[in-house]
Amino acid sequence: MDKLRALQYFAHLAESGSFTNTANAFDVPxxxxxRRIADLEALLKQQLLHRSTRQVKLTELGDLYYQQILPALHSLSDAEDLLKQQQHHPSGLLSISAMPSYGELCLTPILSEFSKRYPDIVLDLHFSDQLSNLRRDQIDIAIRGGTAPDERIVAKKLxxxxxVLCASPEYLAxxxxxxxxxxxxQHPSLRYRSPEKxxxxxxxxxxxxxxxxxxxRLISNHGTSLVNAAKSGDGIALLPEWGISQQLAEGSLVRFSVGQDIRVSPAETTGIYLLYQGLKYQIPKVKxxxxxxxxxLMQQPSEYLG
Known part of the structure; x- marks a missing residue:
């Protein structure tokens, strides 16, 4: 039995829930x-799947096995990518995950120039505040706010x-x-909801x-809705400076102070970080x-990025 191919079939089957989709992905019947999944179950002496005429689901042991083999399969894929691309110019699918508002305001505007320079790289953009597991989620690059992550991930502070506190001129008047x-x-607040709270x-x-x-007055996980509510005079917002630079410049929002910093975290080192796995930097498209x-993004003026 080709165990590696069986594992690849099993992982795809776990994600797609379909023998037909898996067969199409690998161009096999x-x-x-x-047959390969049955051989794998026989080798392990465990049932990995619940099969029915409509769907395929992992058993409890099958799900545990899937979670354990997935990092190894991703590492193998990364290694193959690395060897292939060392001999070629940057190309292929590049997965980037960014916070929605930051992605919209700061990242997306620069990507047109990137695509012109590297036309053979296909950008796959994901916008989410959820902190990704880069290996598990097959994310090449993530951009997140907060404190620096653990040492297993390379973090470059952007x-x-x-x-800053802000409101419309009409609200303050x-x-x-x-x-x-x-x-x-004593004032209505416009509040941001992170994935946790x-x-x-x-x-x-x-x-x-x-x-x-x-x-x-309002809770939202989307920065633009909070900016619009503040512009409409619905209350006071506490928003990242980079997210309201245009509104401050045009005067639709006013930044003000209450004598000291108001924060969303007591941490002194909060920032915007670009994250990636160290090994992947050797892959041309990632580098x-x-x-x-x-x-x-590091050369953007400080009043834009905060």
């Missing part, structure tokens, strides 16, 4: 896929991620500008971070993309 952190509790508003009192509790994105 469904009977060939079925900018600070400084949050109508309701007055808060002069202290506690005065924010609604981000808190924090201020420092006697060397300790305290949470503010202003009434909430040119990392170098290009870093050079373009």
């Amino acid at each position: 469904p009977s060939s896929v079925s 900018s600070n991620n400084h949050f 109508r309701n007055g500008q808060p002069q202290s952190p506690l005065e924010l509790n 609604v981000l808190p508003w924090l201020y420092k009192e006697q060397q300790k971070w305290q949470e503010l509790h202003p009434p909430i 040119v993309a990392v170098d290009f994105i870093v050079s373009q």
Whole structure:
């Protein structure tokens, strides 16, 4: 039995749930896929799949086995990519994951020039705030906000991620500008929801971070909706500076201070980071993309990126 091919069939079958789709992906008859999976189950002496006329599902042991073999299959694919591309110019599918608002405002505008320079690279863009597992999710490059991740991932800091209080001029004229952190509790707030929670508003009192509790007018996981609500005069927002640079410049939003920083995290090192697996930097398509994105976004003016 070709165990590697059997594992590749099994992994694709686990993801697609279809013998036909798997057979089409490998350009073999469904009977060939079925036979290799049966041989794999016989070798392991375990049932990996629940089969029915309508669908295929993993057994509990099958799911555990799938989770264990997936990193090895991805590593093998990466190694093959590396060897193939060492002899060629940058090409192939490049997967980039970025925060939605940052991707829209900062990343997407520079990618047209990248595609002109490297026409044989196909960009596959994913917009999400969820922190990706780069290997599991087959993401080549991720851009995320927060603190620097663990040492197993290479992280290049693109900018600070400084949050500022803002509101429309009309809102401040109508309701007055808060002069202290506690005065924010008297104003409706427009709040951002991360994948884990609604981000808190924090201020420092006697060397300790305290949470503010202003009434909430709107919660959203999409920065543009919060910007639009703030422009409409619906309340006060705490947003990353890079996300409202245009509105500040045109005057539709006004940045203001309450005498000290209001933060969404007590961490001192929050930033925007470009993340990738170290080994993948040797793959030409990843190397040119990392170098290009870093050079373009790190040279943006600080008032744009925060």
